[in-house]
Amino acid sequence: MKFPCLAKANVIFSVGDTRTRRRRLRRRKVKGDAKKRRLSDEQVRFLEMSFRDERKLASGRKAHIAAELRLDRKQVAVWFQNRRARHKTSSWRRPTSSSSWNTKPSSSRNATSRTRCYN
DNA sequence: AACCTAATCCCAA
């Protein structure tokens, strides 16, 4: 398929917090084209606007955004997912390279802060 | 089935 360097790069290792053992695959390289990283300013602006309005994509809003910005729905979904994830955990230092998994704040993981605004 | 989270990957800056 599209993962040339993938064939034998199938690694299995456990992720700290008990939970489950995830099988992670080394990802593709995406051939010579597609060096379209980084969304443009306009796009980010629009996305942020929508994010403030409603943290979770729903209904046709995603499709509208995607159409407006000329992006894939997938891309919009990914943006929202990353946004949510990276904002939530911006309090405690994120792992940065080695050790990663064992180093959560251990305290103040409590709470009631499961507040998701279901609209 | 589409969507989400959590973790990770990976590459440009």
Add this chain to the structure above:
DNA sequence: TTGGGATTAGGTT
């Protein structure tokens, strides 16, 4: 090394 788009595995709606 970091930022951030993309991918993965597994869970939820």
